[in-house]
Amino acid sequence: MNLSNKKILVTGADGFIGSHLVEELVRRGHDVRAFVLYNSFNSWGWLDCAEPEILKSLDVFSGDIRDPHGVKQAMKGCDVVLHLAALIAIPYSYHSPDTYVDTNVKGTLNVVQAARELGVQKVVHTSTSEVYGTARFVPITEEHPLQGQSPYSASKIGADQMAMSFYSSFNTPVSIARPFNTYGPRQSARAIIPTVITQIANGQRSLKLGALHPTRDFNYVKDTVRGFISVAESDHSVGEVINLGSNYEVSIGDTVEMIAEVMDATVEIVTDQIRLRPDKSEVERLWAENSKAKALIGWSPEFAGKEGLRKGLAETVAWFRRPENLKAYKANIYNI
Numbered sequence: 001m002n003l004s005n006k007k008i009l010v011t012g013a014d015g016f017i018g019s020h021l022v023e024e025l026v027r028r029g030h031d032v033r034a035f036v037l038y039n040s041f042n043s044w045g046w047l048d049c050a051e052p053e054i055l056k057s058l059d060v061f062s063g064d065i066r067d068p069h070g071v072k073q074a075m076k077g078c079d080v081v082l083h084l085a086a087l088i089a090i091p092y093s094y095h096s097p098d099t100y101v102d103t104n105v106k107g108t109l110n111v112v113q114a115a116r117e118l119g120v121q122k123v124v125h126t127s128t129s130e131v132y133g134t135a136r137f138v139p140i141t142e143e144h145p146l147q148g149q150s151p152y153s154a155s156k157i158g159a160d161q162m163a164m165s166f167y168s169s170f171n172t173p174v175s176i177a178r179p180f181n182t183y184g185p186r187q188s189a190r191a192i193i194p195t196v197i198t199q200i201a202n203g204q205r206s207l208k209l210g211a212l213h214p215t216r217d218f219n220y221v222k223d224t225v226r227g228f229i230s231v232a233e234s235d236h237s238v239g240e241v242i243n244l245g246s247n248y249e250v251s252i253g254d255t256v257e258m259i260a261e262v263m264d265a266t267v268e269i270v271t272d273q274i275r276l277r278p279d280k281s282e283v284e285r286l287w288a289e290n291s292k293a294k295a296l297i298g299w300s301p302e303f304a305g306k307e308g309l310r311k312g313l314a315e316t317v318a319w320f321r322r323p324e325n326l327k328a329y330k331a332n333i334y335n336i
Contacts, residue, residue, distance in 0.1 A: 011107075016184075032057070061074040080122045083108065086126065131147075180219050180245035211277070216252065
């Protein structure tokens with residue numbers, strides 16, 4: 001699908017990945033409507049920090065993904081929907097699981113139902129590598145079993161199945177993009193990389209962290225954004241689940257060491273019990289097989305391997321070190 005002359009709706013446009021995706025789409029000359037969460041501050045989240053040239057090109061819709069009427073109104077006149085709106089923090093899903101069902105499952109139902117009724121040409125639904133749980137085999141292909149090891153991952157499994165059910169039942173043109181651990185500028189400090197960076201940048205050298213032994217497949221946000229656009233553009237992606245990962249496995253502990261090297265800091269790590277997941281809920285190992293993405297949509301990561309991770313971390317550190325960015329984070333407390 002050629003996205004030129006298409007109206008593109010991005011839900012979750014105010015968030016970490018969503019704001020980067022909106023900016024890239026606008027830079028490419030596309031017509032974008034940004035769906036942001038309504039609030040009385042009239043804040044557009046991270047889009048408030050976008051360049052003026054990007055902001056003046058945007059059509060912004062404030063609403064709530066949980067409301068089917070607002071979702072349908074936002075989608076009117078749109079040809080393509082990139083659905084990123086979701087609750088994503090795993091610790092908060094232990095705290096308030098009901099909100100994850102409403103936002104992730106029902107929100108996705110609202111999107112695909114409206115897409116069906118309005119005749120939208122393409123829906124790209126956002127999954128997560130967390131749906132795989134601890135790897136039973138590596139690298140993890142799209143055929144890996146799904147395991148709900150947290151309320152968050154269970155809600156995303158439900159959302160994925162809801163989206164794909166509309167493809168199977170009504171031939172709604174749905175594709176599922178399944179990004180592995182995306183990182184980069186603007187990411188919430190609930191995630192490990194911003195947690196480490198913000199603590200070091202604020203002068204701390206005794207870092208409060210959770211488990212260090214689990215492994216992850218980190219994906220720089222620029223690669224993730226290109227992946228979403230490639231899924232949207234590809235006619236071969238309809239009815240498919242596609243991993244977006246770097247195919248490079250690294251432990252949390254080794255990642256912390258690499259961040260400290262990039263920031264030229266000597267650190268010690270203190271285990272903070274509140275940051276540990278319950279034993280059976282911890283995802284011990286993630287490592288993406290990305291050959292399907294290469295074959296089907298022509299996507300491969302530019303920030304691949306150890307050196308790609310180091311390059312992405314350097315760009316991320318540079319962004320967080322700017323005082324105007326760092327002040328937005330509360331590095332002295334645990335952000336669930």
